[in-house]
Amino acid sequence: xxxxxxxxxxxPEIDIILEFIKKLHPNKVLEPGANFGxxxxxxxxIVPHLYGIDLNREKVQFGKTYVKAEFRIADAxxxxxxxxxxxxxxxxxIFAHSAPEKIKAIMDEIFRVSSKYILLVEYVGTHxxxxxxxxxxxxxxxxDYNKLVSGYDVxxxxxxxMFYGTDCFQVxxxxxxxxxxxxxxxxxEVPQERKFEIKIGKFRLGI
Numbered sequence: 001x002x003x004x005x006x007x008x009x010x011x012p013e014i015d016i017i018l019e020f021i022k023k024l025h026p027n028k029v030l031e032p033g034a035n036f037g038x039x040x041x042x043x044x045x046i047v048p049h050l051y052g053i054d055l056n057r058e059k060v061q062f063g064k065t066y067v068k069a070e071f072r073i074a075d076a077x078x079x080x081x082x083x084x085x086x087x088x089x090x091x092x093x094i095f096a097h098s099a100p101e102k103i104k105a106i107m108d109e110i111f112r113v114s115s116k117y118i119l120l121v122e123y124v125g126t127h128x129x130x131x132x133x134x135x136x137x138x139x140x141x142x143x144d145y146n147k148l149v150s151g152y153d154v155x156x157x158x159x160x161x162m163f164y165g166t167d168c169f170q171v172x173x174x175x176x177x178x179x180x181x182x183x184x185x186x187x188x189e190v191p192q193e194r195k196f197e198i199k200i201g202k203f204r205l206g207i
Contacts, residue, residue, distance in 0.1 A: 017090055017167075020173060021043060021045065026047060028087055030079075032110060033076055033097075034053060035054055035063070036059040036060075037069055040067045041066065047088075051069060053071070054073065054074075055075055056073075077109055079200075080114070089113060089117070091122075092119070092121050094122075095107075095122050095145070111176065118171065118172075119172070120174075121171050122143070122169060146159070149172060152174070152176075153176070157173040158173035
């Protein structure tokens with residue numbers, strides 16, 4: 001009989017994540033900071049390939065038995081997967097529990113491994129402190145997510161604050177734009193010499 005995790009109460013963040021997953025139909029989904037896979041468990045049967053990373057060895061080992069997903073012990077600032085591997089990467093509170101000096105490295109890695117969508121579901125305070133940027137309580141930080149994502153080549157598909165009880169979450173869905181190298185072909189006729197030059201990118205071929 002499978003041991004159950006400590007708290008299986010469905011959180012509002014899971015409903016948000018499920019809503020986007022069902023609309024976008026991703027094939028490969030990664031959650032950095034997945035813990036034992038509480039959110040990933042709800043995606044079973046909806047997403048073909050699930051992945052999670054976390055630094056807590058015990059939680060990762062439990063996650064391997066609890067969720068049909070590939071789990072690895074890894075830091076979100078150094079994700080052990082190749083560029084553009086996942087068409088959907090989401091976070092649920094990983095930034096809220098990451099100190100300011102680690103935020104840029106984590107954000108860079110999330111954008112690196114995503115080929116299409118990035119969903120941030122992050123705690124930004126209570127009704128009374130939702131405009132505060134800084135350390136709001138022990139091991140929890142409120143970051144300026146609009147500023148953080150502004151430096152990346154993405155389209156913002158959704159950006160709203162949602163309130164549940166006294167808590168406030170910022171939900172941002174971004175679509176990554178991968179720029180492919182464009183090769184332009186120019187054919188130039190050289191008068192009198194009856195020669196042609198074909199230019200492909202930086203290369204020239206004389207005919």
